[in-house]
Amino acid sequence: MEKTKVISAVTLLAGLVGACGKDPPPPPPAAEVAVSAAPCPNGRSDDPPRAELVKAHRLFRGQQYAEARALLDRLLEQKPHSATALAARGDATLFDDSLGYADAARRARDYYDRATNLVAQGxxxxxxxxxxLHMGDAFAALRLAPTDGGAFDRAELDRADAALRRAEERWPQSAEVLYNQARVQCARGDVDPCLERFSSALxxxxxxxxxxxxxxHRSTEDWIVRSETQSEFGALREDPRYRAVIEEARARLKTRPDAGPAGPGASPRRRGPERGLRLRPDSRPPAQTAPQ
Structure with missing residues (x-):
């Protein structure tokens, strides 16, 4: 009996020693943490501090484009998913005459594309x-549309048209959108829709x-003056309906209670500076853009 107890104790001890020599069982797998692939998981552009964007905005308004680009580049290093900063970076490139008319458009397009892609991702x-952002995309395409032979690149016109249509869906009363749609239609050689858009713009x-x-805010007379030299409007100016539309627009202005002088030589009344109010605080909450 004693011998049996000794053997059992030895066997138990050997089992314990053997168990100690084995690797411990692996811990249970940690719960997987969901990581969002979206660049802006909260549904808003991941922007730098507003004070920094305002600085860039002031440089842009002062036509200090190189300084605005340098500041925005630093901000984008910290916030690469800022659609707002990318759009502003595109503008600071597009409007800088020192970069060349077409070359500035090509460079700006990269920033507009990146901003548009971020907006499409939420x-x-x-x-x-x-x-x-829509207007910058359209302006860049319209700059790049003319070819050496005096014709227009259809792909660029289509791109400008698509950007302007997106803007029109949200702001159908923008004369700027309507006027530039007329430019696209005339560049395509479609005088009738060009005339309709031009009339709507006025x-x-x-x-x-x-x-x-x-x-x-450009006055009716502003748009008329621009149309008299706009390169895309050659065929429109040859159409007798062009002058009729202009006279109708001037006649409408005379019936307005707050009408000022109308016609050639009139002093147009502008509201706001020539360049940029993009970063001024909005009085209403900003809206999100659905993927295009």
Whole structure:
């Protein structure tokens, strides 16, 4: 009996020693943490501090484009998913005459594309930024559309048209959108829709309904003067309906209670500076843009 107890104890001890020599069982797997692949998981553009964006905005308004670009580049190093900063970086490139008319458009397009892609992925921006992002894309395409032979690149015109249509969906009363749609139609050789858009632009310019955040409110006479030299409007100016539309627009202005002088030589009344109110605080909460 004693011998049996000794053998059992030895066997138990050997088992314990053997167990101690084995690797401990692996711990249970940690719960997987969901990591969002979205660049802006909160649904808003991941922007730098507002004070820094305001500095860039002031440099842009002062036409200090190189300084604005340098500041925005530093901000984008910290916040690469800022659609707002990317759109502003595009503008600071597009409007810098020292970079060359077409070359500035090519360089700016990269920033507009990156901003547009972020918005499409859910990085919501203010209405002002959304509007000028569409307009910047359209302006760049219109700059790049003319070819050496005097014709227009259809792909660039299509791109400008698509950007302007997106803007029109949100701001149908913008004379700026309508006028540039007329440019696209005339460049395509479609005089009838060009005339219709041009007429609508003059009507919208004379209306009190317009986006509140426009950089500049151009008067009806402003758009008329621009149309007289706009390269895309050659065929439109040869159409007798062109002058008829202009006279109708001037006649409408005379019936407005607050009408000022109309016609050649009139002093257009502008509201706001020529360049940029994009970063001014909006009085209403910014809207998100659905993927295009």
């Amino acid at each position: 990085c919501g921006v203010s209405r002002r930024t959304e509007y000028y 009507e919208a310019a004379g209306s009190l309904e317009r986006p509140r955040f426009l950089r500049t």
